[in-house]
Amino acid sequence: MAGVVIVTGGSRGIGAEICRLAGKAGYSVCVNYRSDREAAQNVAELVEAAGGKAIICGADVAQEADVKSMFRLVDQELGTITALVNNAGIVGKVGKVEELDAERINRMLAVNVTGAFLCVREAVLRMSTAHDGKGGVIVNMSSAAARLGSPGEFIDYAASKGAMDSMTIGMAKELGDQGIRVNAIRPGLIDTEIHASAGAADRVERFRDSVPMKRAGSAEEVAKAALWLMSEDSSYVNGALVDVAGGR
Ligand code: NAP
Numbered sequence: 001m002a003g004v005v006i007v008t009g010g011s012r013g014i015g016a017e018i019c020r021l022a023g024k025a026g027y028s029v030c031v032n033y034r035s036d037r038e039a040a041q042n043v044a045e046l047v048e049a050a051g052g053k054a055i056i057c058g059a060d061v062a063q064e065a066d067v068k069s070m071f072r073l074v075d076q077e078l079g080t081i082t083a084l085v086n087n088a089g090i091v092g093k094v095g096k097v098e099e100l101d102a103e104r105i106n107r108m109l110a111v112n113v114t115g116a117f118l119c120v121r122e123a124v125l126r127m128s129t130a131h132d133g134k135g136g137v138i139v140n141m142s143s144a145a146a147r148l149g150s151p152g153e154f155i156d157y158a159a160s161k162g163a164m165d166s167m168t169i170g171m172a173k174e175l176g177d178q179g180i181r182v183n184a185i186r187p188g189l190i191d192t193e194i195h196a197s198a199g200a201a202d203r204v205e206r207f208r209d210s211v212p213m214k215r216a217g218s219a220e221e222v223a224k225a226a227l228w229l230m231s232e233d234s235s236y237v238n239g240a241l242v243d244v245a246g247g248r
Pocket residue numbers: 008009010011012013014015032033034035036037039059060061062087088089090111141142143144145186187188189190191192193194195197
């Protein structure tokens with residue numbers, strides 16, 4: 001048995017593919033979602049069809065009480081987690097820096113940064129050998145935006161992903177001797193619904209030519225990197241920021 005994984009934002013896009021491949025690899029999977037229960041249920045069915053066990057859990061990762069309840073549910077239903085994928089993330093509408101307001105920036109940071117921290121804390125309390133755990137792996141879904149900066153689009157989002165890179169480096173160093181590896185993936189232009197959420201459904205088409213490989217990536221191509229980082233095949237990879245961005 002491969003282990004027990006929580007995939008935040010597992011109901012759609014990249015997270016859904018991570019859940020599906022984790023199911024195929026034999027993981028028991030908690031498919032987290034915020035609002036789209038039906039989508040999460042569909043993913044859970046895919047996980048089970050692929051050979052894994054699945055539960056769904058509605059929790060806003062920005063809400064501390066929701067995160068605690070999610071981890072308790074997983075303790076009860078699936079057992080102690082061995083892997084956490086901090087994948088849930090939001091983006092605001094495309095716009096310039098002078099259009100940003102505190103409400104938008106704070107929500108961005110609450111979901112993309114605070115949410116990831118809260119999930120890591122709960123994971124460490126269960127995985128760390130310093131807390132009588134058996135170790136585990138954490139994968140943070142950052143973005144190429146962390147190094148590109150997203151000018152004219154969503155610098156607040158890019159900054160939240162820059163924070164995720166820093167978290168990954170610090171956590172890898174802090175937790176390395178507690179049996180926990182922490183790495184990040186920085187996807188580039190990936191064909192999911194997130195672009196429509198930013199009010200730019202044509203974004204993949206518009207930016208395709210800026211990618212050296214002249215195409216967007218698929219959610220599955222990112223998910224394969226996540227599964228590798230979760231596996232023993234990456235046993236000496238810690239604190240890495242893995243670009244899955246077609247060279248962009
Ligand atoms: P997506 O298709 O928009 O899916 C986002 C997922 O996150 C959904 O399952 C959504 O659930 C969930 N979610 C949103 N807010 C949440 C919250 N507060 N609590 C729990 N779950 C929440 O996004 P995606 O493109 O797959 O992106 C996944 C991750 O990859 C994000 O962190 C994103 O920043 C990163 N990324 C994406 C790209 C890209 O080009 N697609 C590039 C670089 C990085 P509901 O539907 O229930 O709200």
